[in-house]
Amino acid sequence: MTGTLKAYAVRLFPQVAALAIILFMVSLAFPGFFKLSFQNDRLYGSLIDILNRGAPVALLAIGMTVVIATKGIDLSVGAVMAICGAVAAASITAGHSLAFTLLVTISTGILCGLWNGVLVAVLDIQPIIATLVLMVAGRGIAQLITEGAILTFNHPGLIFIGSGSLFGLPMPVIIWLGFGLIVALLVRRTALGMLIEAVGVNRRASRLSGVSTGVLLIAAYMLSGLCAALAGIIAAADIRGADANNAGLWLELDAILAVVVGGTSLLGGRFSIAASLLGAMIIQSINTGILLSGFPPEFNLIIKAAIIVLILVIQSPRAQSAFIWMSRARAAEPKKEQEAK
Amino acid sequence: MQSVSSYVLSATGIDKIFPGARALNGVDFSLARGEVHALLGENGAGKSTLIKCLTGAYRRDGGRILLDGADVDPHNTLEAQKLGIGTVYQEVNLLANLTVAENLFLGRQPRRFGLVDARAMNKQARALLSQYDLDIDVTAELSSFSVAVQQVIAIARAVDLSGKVLILDEPTASLDTHEVAMLFRIVRRLKERGLGIIFITHFLEQVYDISDRITVLRNGQLVGTRDTSALPRRELIAMMLGRELVHEVSEAKQSEAKAPGAARFRFRGFGRKGHIQPFDLDVASGEVVGIAGLLGSGRTETAEILFGAERADSGTAEVDGRPLDLSSPRAAIREKFGFCPEDRKVDGIVGDLSVRENIVLALQARRGWARPISRSEQDRLADHYIKALDIRTSDREKPIRLLSGGNQQKAILARWLATNPEFLILDEPTRGIDVGAHAEIIRLIETLCEKGMSLIVISSELEELVAYSSRVLVLRDRAHVAELTGEEVTTNAIVEAIASAHEGRPS
Amino acid sequence: MNPRYLPLTATVAIFLIAYAVCIAQYPNMLSTRVIGNLLTDNAFLGIAAVGMTFVILSGGIDLSIGAVIAFTGVFLAVLLQSTAIHPLAAFALALIITTAFGAMMGAIIHHLEMPPFIVTLAGMFLARGMAFVLSIDSIPIKHPFYTSLKSFYYVLPGGGRLTLIGGLMLVVFLVGILIAHRTRFGADVYALGGGTATARLMGVPIGRTTVMIYALSGFLAGLSGIVFSLYTSAGYSLATVGVELDAIAAVVIGGTLLTGGSGFVAGTLIGILIQGLIQTYITFDGSLSSWWTKILIGLLLFAFILLQKALILLSDRRRRHA
Amino acid sequence: MTVGFSQIGSESGWRAAETTLTKQQAEKRGIDLKFADAQQKQENQIKALRSFIAQGVDAILVAPVVATGWDEVLQEAKDAKIPVVLLDRTIDAPKDLYLTAVTSDLVHEGNVAGKWLVDTVAGKPCNVVELQGTTGSSPAIDRKKGFEEALAGKDNLKIVRSQTGDFTRTKGKEVMESFLKAEDGGKNICAVYAHNDDMAVGAIQAIKEAGLKPGTDILVVSIDAVPDIFQAMAAGEANATVELTPNMAGPAFDALDAFIKDGKEPPKWIQTESKLYTQADDPMKVYEEKKGLGY
Numbered sequence A: 001m002t003g004t005l006k007a008y009a010v011r012l013f014p015q016v017a018a019l020a021i022i023l024f025m026v027s028l029a030f031p032g033f034f035k036l037s038f039q040n041d042r043l044y045g046s047l048i049d050i051l052n053r054g055a056p057v058a059l060l061a062i063g064m065t066v067v068i069a070t071k072g073i074d075l076s077v078g079a080v081m082a083i084c085g086a087v088a089a090a091s092i093t094a095g096h097s098l099a100f101t102l103l104v105t106i107s108t109g110i111l112c113g114l115w116n117g118v119l120v121a122v123l124d125i126q127p128i129i130a131t132l133v134l135m136v137a138g139r140g141i142a143q144l145i146t147e148g149a150i151l152t153f154n155h156p157g158l159i160f161i162g163s164g165s166l167f168g169l170p171m172p173v174i175i176w177l178g179f180g181l182i183v184a185l186l187v188r189r190t191a192l193g194m195l196i197e198a199v200g201v202n203r204r205a206s207r208l209s210g211v212s213t214g215v216l217l218i219a220a221y222m223l224s225g226l227c228a229a230l231a232g233i234i235a236a237a238d239i240r241g242a243d244a245n246n247a248g249l250w251l252e253l254d255a256i257l258a259v260v261v262g263g264t265s266l267l268g269g270r271f272s273i274a275a276s277l278l279g280a281m282i283i284q285s286i287n288t289g290i291l292l293s294g295f296p297p298e299f300n301l302i303i304k305a306a307i308i309v310l311i312l313v314i315q316s317p318r319a320q321s322a323f324i325w326m327s328r329a330r331a332a333e334p335k336k337e338q339e340a341k
Numbered sequence B: 001m002q003s004v005s006s007y008v009l010s011a012t013g014i015d016k017i018f019p020g021a022r023a024l025n026g027v028d029f030s031l032a033r034g035e036v037h038a039l040l041g042e043n044g045a046g047k048s049t050l051i052k053c054l055t056g057a058y059r060r061d062g063g064r065i066l067l068d069g070a071d072v073d074p075h076n077t078l079e080a081q082k083l084g085i086g087t088v089y090q091e092v093n094l095l096a097n098l099t100v101a102e103n104l105f106l107g108r109q110p111r112r113f114g115l116v117d118a119r120a121m122n123k124q125a126r127a128l129l130s131q132y133d134l135d136i137d138v139t140a141e142l143s144s145f146s147v148a149v150q151q152v153i154a155i156a157r158a159v160d161l162s163g164k165v166l167i168l169d170e171p172t173a174s175l176d177t178h179e180v181a182m183l184f185r186i187v188r189r190l191k192e193r194g195l196g197i198i199f200i201t202h203f204l205e206q207v208y209d210i211s212d213r214i215t216v217l218r219n220g221q222l223v224g225t226r227d228t229s230a231l232p233r234r235e236l237i238a239m240m241l242g243r244e245l246v247h248e249v250s251e252a253k254q255s256e257a258k259a260p261g262a263a264r265f266r267f268r269g270f271g272r273k274g275h276i277q278p279f280d281l282d283v284a285s286g287e288v289v290g291i292a293g294l295l296g297s298g299r300t301e302t303a304e305i306l307f308g309a310e311r312a313d314s315g316t317a318e319v320d321g322r323p324l325d326l327s328s329p330r331a332a333i334r335e336k337f338g339f340c341p342e343d344r345k346v347d348g349i350v351g352d353l354s355v356r357e358n359i360v361l362a363l364q365a366r367r368g369w370a371r372p373i374s375r376s377e378q379d380r381l382a383d384h385y386i387k388a389l390d391i392r393t394s395d396r397e398k399p400i401r402l403l404s405g406g407n408q409q410k411a412i413l414a415r416w417l418a419t420n421p422e423f424l425i426l427d428e429p430t431r432g433i434d435v436g437a438h439a440e441i442i443r444l445i446e447t448l449c450e451k452g453m454s455l456i457v458i459s460s461e462l463e464e465l466v467a468y469s470s471r472v473l474v475l476r477d478r479a480h481v482a483e484l485t486g487e488e489v490t491t492n493a494i495v496e497a498i499a500s501a502h503e504g505r506p507s
Numbered sequence C: 001m002n003p004r005y006l007p008l009t010a011t012v013a014i015f016l017i018a019y020a021v022c023i024a025q026y027p028n029m030l031s032t033r034v035i036g037n038l039l040t041d042n043a044f045l046g047i048a049a050v051g052m053t054f055v056i057l058s059g060g061i062d063l064s065i066g067a068v069i070a071f072t073g074v075f076l077a078v079l080l081q082s083t084a085i086h087p088l089a090a091f092a093l094a095l096i097i098t099t100a101f102g103a104m105m106g107a108i109i110h111h112l113e114m115p116p117f118i119v120t121l122a123g124m125f126l127a128r129g130m131a132f133v134l135s136i137d138s139i140p141i142k143h144p145f146y147t148s149l150k151s152f153y154y155v156l157p158g159g160g161r162l163t164l165i166g167g168l169m170l171v172v173f174l175v176g177i178l179i180a181h182r183t184r185f186g187a188d189v190y191a192l193g194g195g196t197a198t199a200r201l202m203g204v205p206i207g208r209t210t211v212m213i214y215a216l217s218g219f220l221a222g223l224s225g226i227v228f229s230l231y232t233s234a235g236y237s238l239a240t241v242g243v244e245l246d247a248i249a250a251v252v253i254g255g256t257l258l259t260g261g262s263g264f265v266a267g268t269l270i271g272i273l274i275q276g277l278i279q280t281y282i283t284f285d286g287s288l289s290s291w292w293t294k295i296l297i298g299l300l301l302f303a304f305i306l307l308q309k310a311l312i313l314l315s316d317r318r319r320r321h322a
Numbered sequence D: 001m002t003v004g005f006s007q008i009g010s011e012s013g014w015r016a017a018e019t020t021l022t023k024q025q026a027e028k029r030g031i032d033l034k035f036a037d038a039q040q041k042q043e044n045q046i047k048a049l050r051s052f053i054a055q056g057v058d059a060i061l062v063a064p065v066v067a068t069g070w071d072e073v074l075q076e077a078k079d080a081k082i083p084v085v086l087l088d089r090t091i092d093a094p095k096d097l098y099l100t101a102v103t104s105d106l107v108h109e110g111n112v113a114g115k116w117l118v119d120t121v122a123g124k125p126c127n128v129v130e131l132q133g134t135t136g137s138s139p140a141i142d143r144k145k146g147f148e149e150a151l152a153g154k155d156n157l158k159i160v161r162s163q164t165g166d167f168t169r170t171k172g173k174e175v176m177e178s179f180l181k182a183e184d185g186g187k188n189i190c191a192v193y194a195h196n197d198d199m200a201v202g203a204i205q206a207i208k209e210a211g212l213k214p215g216t217d218i219l220v221v222s223i224d225a226v227p228d229i230f231q232a233m234a235a236g237e238a239n240a241t242v243e244l245t246p247n248m249a250g251p252a253f254d255a256l257d258a259f260i261k262d263g264k265e266p267p268k269w270i271q272t273e274s275k276l277y278t279q280a281d282d283p284m285k286v287y288e289e290k291k292g293l294g295y
C-alpha cells in the first residue's frame, strides 16, 4: 500500500511542483493571493476562484484523459458543452423539472459521445477528423436551439449548480472533485484502466487478447461526452443562461493542454486522472494569475505561452534525465574527492 | 592468435547500463576480415544490445571500438552506415509505408539534376533483388509483402550498405530453408570479398553451417570466443546456458503413438474468400496438429480464421457436437480458445504495459472489466510464469517492450497459458527463442497435450513439428492440400508433400 | 493501378462528382469567375496547407500556422507603415523570422522530445501574442508596390481572374509535390511518418529532418501570411483564427493519414478545393442561417469522409477478389 | 430585387438580432435576401462577396468584420456595377467604393457611457474597472478610446484595472471576480464599464456573489442595450446602457431603394442614434419591446 502511495507521489511530483511554483509566482505579483475568508456560506478567495473557474476544464480533462489514453482525441467537447448548455436552458425554460432537465442534458452529452465513438470505433475514422465534424456542426446545433441568442433562465435549482455552495465550497468544485474521484476509482478499482491503456498502446494486440476494443473506445468517447455535458451545465448555470455562441469556445485546447501538462502522452497508453486534474488547475492558475497581475491584455497570450513552455520543458524526458544525471554527478563528486585522497 | 591489425572491427570492455538492468558488462569482441562470427547466447543475454552499441543505435556507457585499427565512435546509425557497417536489426525491419525501392535506397537515392531519379532507383532495386531471386514489384508498398520477403529486402539493403562489416541479428528467424540457403550463398560471397560478418541466431545448425568463430554471451558477460570447428555442440550449449541441456529436440519421436481419441473440435468447410479456401479439420483432445507450408501458403491465415481474428464466411465449427461461436477473438476466447500470434510486435505485445499486465491481459479481458484480478493474484500469476517460462526481466513491472525479443515471445505465451485454454493455436511459437527455452517450450507443448488440451502449432521448423505432432496439415497457395497422420509424419514426408503440391501447381 | 493512389483517386472523383452536382443546381458555378475565385480566395490556405501536409506526413501536427499568418500580416503592415523599407525586403525579413520560428519549434520537439501538438499550441499562443504586442489595430497597407502586385492578373475568358496569389499557390503545390516525391528530404519525411524508431535505425537524420519540416511549415505559413496581406492589403492580429483546423481538414480530406507516412501533397489541393466548393455552394444557396451553415459544413465534411472511406473499401475488396 | 448580405457570424445575441431584423426588413420589402454567414472570418466574407458578384445580385450588404482589406473586392463589385452598403462598421477604403455606410459611431458610444459616468459621480473620487471586448476588435478599441476621452481631465475618475472579457458573460464574470479580489474585495471599485452588456451581466453576478450590491455599491455602465440589461436595470442592478440599434438594414434598404429606383445618391454615412438608457427610462417597457427581436 505504501508502495503504491509512493508511486503516486513520484507520478504526481512534477505537476504538484509546477502548480506550487506558479502559485508562488502569482502571489509575488499579487500579495493577497492566499487570503481566504468565509463569506455567503462559503470559502471565498482567489484560490477558491481557481478551483471554481477551473471546473469546466477539469471536467473536460477527465473525459479527455481517457480518450487520449485510447490514442484518440476529442475536439468536440467545447461544442458539446454548448449543445448541453442550450438543451438544459431550453428544457428548464420550457417548464420541465430539474431532474428531467439534468437527465435530458446528460443523455444529450452521452449521445454526442456515442456519435464520436461510433465514428472512431466502427467507421474507423481518424479521431481528430471524426470529432472535428461535431466540433463544427455542434455549435451550429447549439445555436439552432437558442436561435443565436443567450437563453436565460432563473430556475433556482439549476442556478444552484453553477453558483451555489455545499460544505463551504462552490458547487462546481464539488462536482468536478466528486466526479473526478468517481471516475478515477472506476478505472483503477476495476480493470477498465488497464484495458483502456492496452487499447491505446496496441489496439490490434488487445483485440486479439479478447479485449472488446470497440466497446471500450465508444465508452471512452461517451464518458467524454458526459463530462462535456456536466461542464456545459455548470457553464450555463454559472451565468444563468446558455450562450451557444461562446460556451466552451476553444476549451478543447485547454482540456488537451491540461492532459498533456498532466503528463499523459498523446500517443495513448498510461494515464492518470489525478495528474490531468492537476494540469487543469495549473492552467487555471495561469489564467487567474494573469487576470490578477494587472498586465494589459495584449500580453495574456505571450505570458501563457511562456509559462506553458517552461512547464513542459521541465517535464520533458530530456530535461528529467539531465536532472537525474546532474544529481547523480553531484552524488558522485564527493566520492571522486575521496578517491583523490 | 591473429594480429590486431587483421581485425576489421574490435571492441573492448563494452558496458551498457539500462535503468534497472546491466545489459553488457565489459564485453570484448573482435571480428576478422573475411570471417563469419556467430554471436550466441540465451534470450536477453545482450546480443542485440551489443550490436546496437557497435552501430551507435545505443550510446555505450564504456569501452572502445576500433574499426580498421582506428578508434571510431558512431553517434547514430547513419554514421555507422557511412563507416561501412550495414545492419539488419532484430524486429525493427523496414518502413512499411515506403515502397520496396525507397526502403532499399533511403538516404542514398540516385539523383539527377538534384532530384531523386525514381526510374533509376527502381531499376537498381530490381537488379539488387534479383540477386536474391526475388522478382517483385519494387514500387509497391513494403507492407504488401510477407514478413519473409521483407526480411530478404532488409538483408539486401544491409548487404548493399556494408563496405566492411555486415551485422545480421536473427535474419533467418522468418525464413524457410530455401531462403536461408540463398542467404548463406550471399554471405559466403561477401566473406570472400573480405567483409567481416556478425551473425546472431538461435539455430545451431546454421551456426555450424556458416560460422568460423563463435562468441558466447551470458547475462551481459563474455563467456568466451572459440573457433567453430573446435567447439562441439554440447559444449557450445553448456557455454550458453551455463549448464547441460537435458534433452535437445530431436526427430526421435516418443512414439507411444498416442492414438488420438475422438475428434473434439470439428471444422467443416471453414474458410474465407480471398484469405483461405474452405477446409475440414478435426482435433481431438490431447492432440497436437501441426501445420506446415511454405511462406505465404496461408498458415497464419488458417490460424486467424480459427480464432475469429478474421471472420469465416463459410463453414461450421463445433465442439463436442455443440456449435462454436468464433465470430471474433473475444467470442473465441469465451469458447476457451487461445492464439499466440506470429508477429509479436504488431499482434502480440502491448509495449508500454508491464510484463505483469501483458501476462494477465487475456485472462482479465475474459473475466470482463468489472471483475478485476486482484493485484496480489496478478503478481502471483506473473511471478509464476516468469519462473515457469524463465522470462528474463529485471522485474515484473518492466515495460515489455524493453525485454529482449525472445523473452517477449515467452511472455505472450504466458498470457495464453494463464487463460487455461482448451484449444490453443501457436503460430511460430519458437521463433527467436534460444536453445534452452526452445526445449522447454517443446516440453511444455507435450505437457499441455497430456493435460488434454488441443493444440494447433504452426512452425517452419519441421523437426520440431514432427516431434510433437500427431498429424500435420500441409498448405499451399492458401488451400489445405495434404494431411499426414501417424507414421507418415516425418520431415521427409512433409517436404515431399510440399514439393509435390508445388509441382502440381498450375502455372 | 497502384493501391497507393487509391485515396487520391477517390478524392479527385468525389470532388468532380460534387462539382457536377453543384453545377446541376446552379449553372453559374461553372463560370471562370467561380473557378478563379476558388483559387484566389483559398491561396493563403492552400500554401499553408502544403506545409501542414509535410508536417502531418511526418506524423506531427502544426497548430501555429493561423497565428503565424496573422503575425506575418501585422509585422509587414507595421514595418511598411513605420519604415521606408521596400516590401520585398520586408517579405524576406518576415520569411526569415517565420522560418526560424518553425525551426525553433522543430528543435524543441526533437531535442526535448515533446509532442508536436503541445509545442505548436504554445507556438500558436506566442505568435498570436506577438501580433497583439506589435499592434492590436488593423493596419492598412497602402504601399504602391502592393497595388501593382494586385493589378497583376490574367483575365480568363468569361471574366474570371487568375491572380498572382492564385498562381503562386499552384506553384507552391508543384514545388511541394516535387519536394515530397523527388528529393531525399521528402523520402525522409515519409520515413519519419512510418516510425521514428525504425527511421532512426535506418539512418534517417531524425533531428535535422524534424527541424527542417517545421521550418518548412513556418516558411510556408510566412509565405501564406504575405499572400494574406496581399489579399486584404492589411495586417490584423485577429485574422485567420482557426485556419490550422481548416488546413488539417484539407490535408485529411485530401487522403493523408494523420498518423503520418501516407498521403500526397496533390491530395491537399483537392481537399482545399472541396472546402472552397462547400463554401461557394452555401453562398450560392444563400438561405441558410448562421447555425445551419455550421451544421451543413459539418455534415458535408462527414459525407466526404464517409464517401472516401466507402470508395476505398469498395475498390480494396474488388482487388482482393480479382 | 436580390440582395446579398454578408454577416460576420453569430457571436452574440446582438448579432443574432441584427440578422433577424435584416431578414424581417427584407421580407417586408419583398427583397430576395441571400444570406451568407462568415463564421467570424474576413476571408469568408470576401469569398461571399465574390460569390455574390459571380451570381449577379442587385446589391450587397456587408457587416465588415474588420476595417481593412476591402478595396480589391469592392472594386470588383463596382466594376460589376453592384452597389454595396456597409452595416454597423465603417471601413478603411476610398469612399467611392461603396454606396453608403449605416453605422453607429463606436467612439461616440464609449463617449456617451463615459459622460454618463462623469456626470453621475459628480466630482467624487471614483475608481473604474473596465471590461474590454475581444483584444484587437474594433468595438473594443473604439469604445475604450471614446470612454477614455470622456474621462480625460477628470482627475477624480481613474481606470484602475482593464482586462479583456472577450465580449462574453462567462469571461466577464471571471474577470470581474478577479478584479474584486485584486481591489480589496471590491471596496476600491466604484464603477465598472463593460464594452458590451453581456459582460456587464456577468460582472453583475460576480458582484452579487461577492456580497456587494451592483448598481449601488458599484455602478454598472455598458453598451448595446440588449434586453437582459434592461431587466437588470429594472432590478436596480445596472445603471446605464448605450443603445446600438440592430436595425441597420432598414435605413440601408431605404437608401438602396432610392438609389436604384431614382438614382438618388445617399449620404456617405447614415449614422444611427447612440441613445442612452438609464434606470429612469422604464426599463421593463423597453425590455418587453426588445424581447421578441431575436436577441
Ligand SMILES: Nc1ncnc2c1ncn2[C@@H]1O[C@H](COP(=O)(O)OP(=O)(O)OP(=O)(O)O)[C@@H](O)[C@H]1O
Pocket: B018, B019, B021, B022, B023, B041, B042, B043, B044, B045, B046, B047, B048, B049, B050, B090, B392, B393, B394, B402, B403, B404, B405, B406, B407, B432, B434
Ligand atoms: N531499452 C532498454 N531498457 C531497459 N532494458 C533493456 C533495454 N533494452 C534491452 N534491455 C534489457 O537488456 C537485456 C539484453 O537484451 P538484448 O535485447 O540485448 O538480448 P538478446 O541477447 O538480443 O536476446 P534475444 O535472443 O531474445 O533477442 C535484456 O534483459 C533486456 O531486458
Ligand SMILES: Nc1ncnc2c1ncn2[C@@H]1O[C@H](COP(=O)(O)OP(=O)(O)OP(=O)(O)O)[C@@H](O)[C@H]1O
Pocket: B144, B145, B146, B147, B148, B149, B293, B294, B295, B296, B297, B298, B299, B300, B301, B302, B342
Ligand atoms: N513470396 C511472397 N511474395 C509476395 N507476397 C507474399 C509472399 N509470401 C507471402 N506473401 C503474402 O503474405 C501473406 C502471408 O500469408 P500467411 O501469413 O497466411 O502465410 P504463412 O504461410 O503464414 O507465411 P508466414 O510463415 O510468412 O507467416 C499472404 O497474404 C501472401 O499474399
Ligand SMILES: [Mg+2]
Pocket: B047, B048, B049, B090, B169, B404, B405, B406
Ligand atoms: Mg536480440
Ligand SMILES: [Mg+2]
Pocket: B299, B300, B301, B342, B427
Ligand atoms: Mg505465418
